[in-house]
Amino acid sequence: MSIMIEQGKKAKEASAAAALLTTTEKNELLRAMAGQLEQDIPVILSENEKDLQAGEENGISTALMDRLRLSETRIKGMAEGFRQVADLADPIGQKMESWTRPNDLHIQKVRVPLGVAGIIYEARPNVTADAAALCLKTGNAAFLRGSSSAYFSNAAIVASIHAALASRGISKNTVQLAQDTSREAASDLFTMNDCLDVLIPRGGAGLIQTVVQESSVPVLETGIGNCHVFIDESAEEDMAVRIAVNAKTDRPSVCNAAETILVQEDWAERYGKRLVEALHAEGVEIRGDDYIQSLHPDIKPASNQDWEEEFLDLTAAVKIVKNPEEAVTHIKQYGTGHSEAIITENTDHKQYFYDQLDAAVLYHNASTRFTDGFEFGFGAEIGVSTQKLHARGPMGLEALTSYKYLVDGSGQIKE
Structure with a gap:
């Protein structure tokens, strides 16, 4: 034996x-x-x-x-x-x-x-x-x-x-x-x-x-966590930057850390430079699309693999999207059903995000880092489930x- x-x-x-x-x-x-x-x-x-x-x-x-x-x-x-x-x-x-x-x-x-x-x-x-x-x-x-x-x-x-x-x-x-x-x-x-x-x-x-x-x-x-933060057009500037930085950098090695940040194009024109500078200040290596690359000389071009990567490190993929529909389409293609967040003051966009996405935890105006048994009031957790039978989430x-x-x-x- x-x-x-x-x-x-x-x-x-x-x-x-x-x-x-x-x-x-x-x-x-x-x-x-x-x-x-x-x-x-x-x-x-x-x-x-x-x-x-x-x-x-x-x-x-x-x-x-x-x-x-x-x-x-x-x-x-x-x-x-x-x-x-x-x-x-x-x-x-x-x-x-x-x-x-x-x-x-x-x-x-x-x-x-x-x-x-x-x-x-x-x-x-x-x-x-x-x-x-x-x-x-x-x-x-x-x-x-x-x-x-x-x-x-x-x-x-x-x-x-x-x-x-x-x-x-x-x-x-x-x-x-x-x-x-x-x-x-x-x-x-x-x-x-x-x-x-x-x-x-x-x-x-x-x-x-x-x-x-x-x-x-x-x-x-x-389940693994390829988690996203979507910054909508109406997102409050300070809140959006604070949440995106926290979701990526608070503890990047865990499954509820954000790996991709999706930014609505009009918001990016107004505040995108501040966002990437805030991430850089925390030591984040950014891999971005063409527009995001134009905001800072140190940003590397993102590959298709970057959109599906669980980096578990101080690396983030950042992408411009036109609207919530494009953000949801991207998340459906690359997300792992773990945790997804929308930062918005538009209640219709929040509800669209909630209705369209099927993940264990969806957030409005909060960091994905809260997907945790301790934070949910469970005292501890045995893990975060992304399956649907028996148990789901923390x-x-x-x-x-x-x-x-x-x-x-x-x-x-x-x-």
């Missing part, structure tokens, strides 16, 4: 006990985990430094280094995520619907845990904490497979979680980190149907597509639940 299957079986066994934890027990555990995480900040940062040094030696990208890097602030943010999840309503046992049939059978539909959630992710130590918090609050066991590039960081976070579990007399198998980080071991996850109830990939397009195509375990798919507690029917009778039989 491989170590992955052995760990998976232990997670399956632990999930039965996790499902029976009361709301009070789960909330006390989450708060204990928050306190333990803060107590362990020096250890976690020391282990994170090992991963960062290895990352530099191996030449991993700037975007991945940003995702990998922890700080006292980021770890305290993880701890705050635990506390926020503890403060949220417990979905388990929640009555979703109830009705009585003409034969007096009373039927209830109630939320239940999924069982064991397998999460496979790249250089994102924060996922370790977020996944553990959401899985525990929903009575699930978490089987975590992080990348080798973040192993020391992930192991330190899980060790902290295990200390909190032990303090409450709960099996450490409820939250496990895969000990084998090889590609072969990752492939084992795809066929562990006896151990895993769902598999959730978090990472780049290559990882996500590999899991979707090769897994026989049901996949809760997260996935919080409800995404990690299923349901069952409870049918109460009084002796009825099928005639």
